[in-house]
Amino acid sequence: MSGLSTSRTARPPVPVIVVAGFLGSGKTTLLNHLLRTAGATGTRLGVLVNDFGSVNIDALLVSAQADGAVSLSNGCMCCTVDADGLADALTSLVRPSAKIDAIVIEASGIAEPRSLIRMVTAVTDPRLRYGGLVYVVDAAHIHALREEHPEVDAHMAIADLILVNKSDLITGADLRTVEEIVAQLNPTVAAMVTQEARIDPALLFDIDESAGTDEPRSGQLTLDELLLEEHDHSGHDHLHAGYEAITFRSDEPLDPRRLARFLERPPSGCFRIKGIVHFDRPRYRQKFVVHAVGGFVRVSRESWAPRTPSTELVAIGRGLDAEAVNAELQAAIARPEDAEDEHGILGVLRHVPD
Template sequence: MPGVSASRSARPPVPVIVVAGFLGSGKTTLLNHLLRTAGATGTRLGVLVNDFGSVNIDALLVSAQVDGAVSLSNGCMCCTVDADGLADALTSLVRPGAKIDAIVIEASGIAEPKSLIRMVTAVADPRVRYGGLVYVVDAAHIHTLREEHPEVDAHMAIADLILVNKADLISDSDLRAVEEVVAQMNPTAAALVTREARVDPALLFDIDEATADDEPRSGQLTLDELLLEEHDHSDHQHLHAGYEAVTFRSDEPLDPRRLARFLERPPSGCFRIKGIVHFDLPRYRQKFVVHGVGGFVRVERESWESETPSTELVAIGRGLDPDAVRAELQAAIARPEDAADEHGILSVLRHVHA
């Protein structure tokens, strides 16, 4: 993963990303884009939909089809599922040998976004973890849609990433008005302006960097497609036009209580947080691998083996304040007086999967 190099003895939990949005917003376009770009990045996706009609399967070269599942020639898998079979479908996709790197669920026809989040986070299989709610907004029709379907506001309010899609169909002034509405509904979520729902997959999940460096990543975002100014490279790690990753490194141990607060209440505009953490506490000097999205935190404990204990965290999102992010993490470095807080580690341990 960008900015973090860690030797992993086993595959990390597979992120499950929920994609929601009203009819015509661009969910299907996003799914097809992710499936097409997966082959160029060496990433294997599992996609759960209500029916195959929403995905242009024919254009993605089917290699096999059996019992509601379609295997694609680029290594991805597309399955039909309903709410009752969701947990079983997720477990099947991460079975040994499947080698799925990320799973995307289209909310249409399966369940309301809030219910889907509950179902995903309730899955007991340690091989999967919640990867966030991506809500796609039709920028050209959002005002009419909100009047006719007030539930759209509630959906945006719980999203972790909001795609303001079809931005090329409206004027700059109308686009600013839409962005203001999105910010009012959800002031802390990362919001990204898109055309044809084209999003760099690296924003949503980790990709195979070795493969990505060797092969062209066709269909990725360009600066003019996002209509956004390029960010300065000097103060944070630049991933792609429109979003950024802020990296924090420290050889000093962190205080678990303050780190947990950072993970559970991520900075404004942050979509996900990942990395490794060092706590210099008796019985808890293992490597702690953390994943956070929208306040949902997953922690795993591993051995440092031959590595020198240290902390490396990456916050990924849109509109992040690099100085503020680093300042908050710098403040989480352990102080001598923290030794008296014998229960502080519990704030991290409660996120360790049983």
């Protein structure tokens, strides 16, 4: 097992988010929305697609193209890739000079979602972690889609986040029917009703709050910010609606076995879990940094200095039961008899990369 984090992994591992959905569902719209909002938050995205032409990334976001890579005006990077080159492309995007904060893979044409997830989770680079499967559903045509492509049910069943998109094109009664279909296929998934695939990027990956726009700026707006102004007439606050972030804090150490159970089987509606954990176990009193999405768990170990050991975990999703989440984590606080479980720490250590 690995020891304390080294300088090579000082930055948090970059989440690799898989975006899937059938033609016309809104995947490209979601990609463009994430790219437009990235510049305003100081976030740098890496996007992997099969073909620039088929994805049709907004022309005004593109500043230069060479050797299968496009540099975007907001500092993001877009690359063409096939299944064989996926691992190499991911590793290239997390090189130190790229300074990428998150990577989004557009699944069409590369592989079936399940196969693509396997490929992403098989990449052993410690600078990367699986960031979840986001499945975009065309709510206006879901019945015809399921009839023509029965495999869509299997896709939704393994998704970590489902966007019920184009909700403005159907009635409220029809929308409720679509939500019921999603709930039947994937009872525990975090599902969000969207128009134009507009979601808060903070649901998918961490935003650098220090790069916010509270302070006055001088000079011209970047092209992505102009696009954001053009397409967003209702203010920024609505982007933060629709999901919850529940924070749990404890100065008492946690039991690793019960915490591992919580991370591997997250609460209904939970998309991801992140934070730091304190275990008061001999040889394992370091700071454990955890990232979990859809039952995929990634753990690293670091020094507590200069802060005092404690636990702080955040569960992010939609429709979360705050009381149930807090109760389950409260139940994970270590008890005196837990000290006799000498192998309990293995539940967490198996998620630490070699």
